[in-house]
Amino acid sequence: MQPVIYLDNSATTPVLPEVAKVIQKTLVENYGNPSSLHGLGIAAEKALAHARRQVAGLIGARTDEIYFTSGGTEANNWAIWGVSRARQRQGRHIITTSVEHPSLLAACRRLEAEGFQVAYLPVDKRGIISPADLESALRDDTILVSIMSVNNETGALQPLEEIARLVHGKSRAVLHVDHVQGYGKIPLHCRKHGIDLLSLSAHKIHGPKGTGALYIKEGLRLEPLLVGGEQEAGLRAGTENTAGIVAFGLAAELAATYMKERVARLRAIKIELATKLLEAIPGTQINGPPPEEGAPHILNVSFPGVRAEVLVHMLEQRGIYVSTGSACHSRRQEASHVLKALGLERWRLEGAIRISLGALNRPEEVAPAVEAFKECVHELWSL
DSSP: OOOOEEOBTTTOOOOOHHHHHHHHHHHHHOOSOTTOSSHHHHHHHHHHHHHHHHHHHTTTOOGGGEEEESSHHHHHHHHHHHHHHHHTTTOOEEEEETTOOHHHHHHHHHHHHTTOEEEEEOOOTTSOOOHHHHHHHOOTTEEEEEOOSBOTTTOOBOOHHHHHHHHHHHOOOEEEEEOTTTTTTSOOOTTTTTOSEEEEEGGGTTSOTTOEEEEEOTTOOOOOSSOSSOTGGGTSOSOOOHHHHHHHHHHHHHHHHHHHHHHHHHHHHHHHHHHHHHHHSTTOEEOSSOTTSSOTTEEEEEOTTOOHHHHHHHHHHTTEEOBSSOTTTTTSSSOOHHHHHTTOOHHHHHTEEEEEOOTTOOGGGHHHHHHHHHHHHHHHHHO
16 A cells, blocks of 8 residues: 555644543543542543643643533634623624634624624735734724634634734724634743633644634633533533543643644645745645745645646545645535635636645655655646
């Protein structure tokens, strides 16, 4: 079998071996319900408490400010709906951007159907908002501002410190940040950065799917999405996914321990990939921020005269795994809303490929990956 070079880590990451082991151990040995009063229940509750500390530590949060969810989508939905419904008497105006994740944009659209007003900030060619646009959009009745830290398709970084300064200095709004793609890769301290709500997901940091968290700043009130139980301090009903949460905690601890080394390695690989693709394939265009800027692990590129869907499958035949954009809507044939917001030409929209790196990628994968891209693109050009 040919070796696999997995370059779709923004869609999901492979679970690390040590994380997989703790999942199995928890399922087999620590299977009690954390709400039960007997010894097995208490052991499970202790395991959740430890994981809460691990997840909180990476973002400078208190353990009682971390609420476990089924993933980033639930965390985003809860942040948007929970704040809006809790604060609708103060106002019904929300600010977000045109390049947010579908889970957040869909939540905003539902609120619009309920009579809320949502302002969608534009971005520049790099995919970054203008703080001046945010300042102009803020109103007396703005109750929520939601802006992602790292774009999941282009890797663009938003100026969070300036955003927080404006939100808290010019309004009474709550600031929510979708940090799913930045967690473990972009240093962020919730209190120092002035963030009120923060969405996280385990499977983007080599943990399991189906587990995430929402950071809720102490004292902030949200309406719960799920009711019927007293789990998660009464704000998120449902028996906790103990194995997933314990694994999330370990993945977070490993990300914190090795973040500096990982980030340096990923950025070097990303820059080398971009440089060699530009050299090997004439006309290649980088979509979003330049390779040396933005997140260390996401690179979005387009090749002239090439449809992305075709290229993805050709690369797969050579053991190279990439995507056309967000995995949440990559099966659709329509162009990415993120790349549309950048104002790209049609050929770049149709030919955009997202390359995303993870902890298991190594520099020696660059050469064979670039060669595969070169062969596939030239083969398509010859047809």
